[in-house]
Amino acid sequence: MNTERLTVAQAIVKFLAAQYSERDGRQKRLIPGVWAIFGHGNVSGLGQALEEYGDAVGLPTYRPQNEQAMVHAAAAYAKHTGRTSTFACTASIGPGSLNMITAAAGATVNRLPVLLFPSDYFAGRLPDPVLQQLEHPVEHDASVNDAFRVVSRFFTRLTRPAQLLSALPEAMRVLTDPAETGAVTLCLPEDVQTEAYDWPMEFFVPRVWRIRRPPPEPEMVAEVANLVRQAKRPLIISGGGTLYSEAYRELAVFAERFGIPVAESQGGKGALPWNHPMNVGAVGANGGTAANRLAREADLVLAVGTRLGDFVTASKTAFQNPQVRFVGLNVLAFDAGKMKGVSLVADARRGLEALTAALEGFPGTPVPYREEVARLKQEWDTLVSQYRTPRPEKKEMAQAEVIGLANEVFGGKATVICAAGSLPGDLLKLWRPEDPQAYHLEYGFSCMGYEIPAALGVKLADPPREVVVFIGDGSYLMLNSEIVTAVAEGLEFTVLLVDNRAFGSIRGLQMSLGSPSFNNELRKRNAETERTDGPPVEVDFAAHARAMGASVWSPRNYSELGKALEEARRARGVRVIVVPVSLDDRLPSFEGWWDVPVAEVSGQSGVRKARQEYEAYLKKQRRYF
Known part of the structure; x- marks a missing residue:
């Protein structure tokens, strides 16, 4: 040898x-x-x-x-x-x-x-x-x-x-x-x-x-096809598996041919362009009105390549039809069987192809349902446009409007990257991708600090692609050092550092559960109260990013932000735009809910009220066994 x-x-x-x-x-x-x-x-x-x-x-x-x-x-x-x-x-x-x-x-x-x-x-x-x-x-x-x-x-x-x-x-x-x-x-x-x-x-x-593409079992295809034929209000939830298997065309064909709306998870957003007639937007805790209302009444949910995590299911409150059935089309049997689902274990592309063939001759969903889907989508798209549109009369910029302006400047084919905080929920609802690789969120683990390192990975994988990183000030402070790596490697991307001077997402959650703001804002320790409720800590993010080799802009209003975005898009290297935004100007829930337990007993009236509301939602949760 x-x-x-x-x-x-x-x-x-x-x-x-x-x-x-x-x-x-x-x-x-x-x-x-x-x-x-x-x-x-x-x-x-x-x-x-x-x-x-x-x-x-x-x-x-x-x-x-x-x-x-x-x-x-x-x-x-x-x-x-x-x-x-x-x-x-x-x-x-x-x-x-x-x-x-x-x-x-x-x-x-x-x-x-x-x-x-x-x-x-x-x-x-x-x-x-x-x-x-x-x-x-x-x-x-x-x-x-x-x-x-x-x-x-x-x-x-x-x-x-x-x-x-x-x-x-x-x-x-x-x-x-x-x-x-x-x-x-x-x-x-x-x-x-x-x-x-x-x-x-x-x-x-x-x-x-x-890399294998396992086909589904013919017997299971026949069973699922029969469920689709019987359904009056079916809904598809597209997850990351749709993107990993590159099943974009197959999903579009299936949805169009049989008149079944497609809702998106964080991992599956972008499989259909935002303006596709069957794309009804995000579903669940971070979802929009169109998908959440369709989910509430759905009698069949086809979960394609999704783990059906608690954000997608709104902590198992999203689906209120007592007759609802689930089908899990997933390459992993462990995920396919969730929510007492009928398991269609297969590659997403192969599974959708097989289902489409098995439903040959099926006319699809009833016309009134298709009309309802179209109306809900139009209403949702209009609402999104309103929240994305900058309001110059406002004293402070709003995160939602910053997202909308950035999307308009960079377009729907640039890859947006994010991971944690309130930004992922807002991006899921408001960012309008036109390309399957234009939306890159790490939300399975929601790991603060993922954002800038992820830009390195995307640019190494796809050098010509435009990349826009959205990152909150809290996440930036955790893991910003890879700006230095990007400079050393000659990688080019834009970072929008959205500064609300707090862990804004958790502060908002904390206050929605009845507690006052506590230990989430970036403030100095107060000698009188011994709490972190003193004056704000002033961090010069612009100077910090510039010291690591980035080009930096510090806009203070929407006009300056628009110019900064245009200039950054034309510039070379790492570009950081520091954008101060309101801490309290937040998007509503759009009929979604997330199970975060509230203290069962408390001397605070706000907590007691929040507990009552929490218990009311618990009654909407359903068990699947």
């Missing part, structure tokens, strides 16, 4: 460079590069291997500023490429590796492939404890990296070089499996990374991993 003597780390680099994905006849590099922050746990292992072999095999290394951020960037890259490609990420032992765990959980929650190489203690255990190693008095083999087990779809710790021969292929299989994908974690003890082994040359032969 022909062999090549390499270290474990060198073998990893050569192996990754030879892996490809294939879907629908299109091949691409499965792992096009590596994000790396080096420390003593990996600098002489993977660090050495990437320096010596990376350029030779076409596996470039990127240097971020934060370990969590690099996994966010890898996940965003995977999302934008339809889960056909992702990055590897390596960090040093201890806190460096553990910093990746939050973003790893986000990737798994959102069913996005990321490949992680956290460094670990010495397998030989002679230096014990090594710097940054956590010791356990009873479990001698315990490691902080064990925390990755619960957030990973595949996890292993390599203690001998030969284990790599089976671990890496299994890792690639999971990364490319549409049902099983998520964070894949291979822990690398720092001594094992540098150990040499005689590797079979066959291990480095290029390999193509076909």
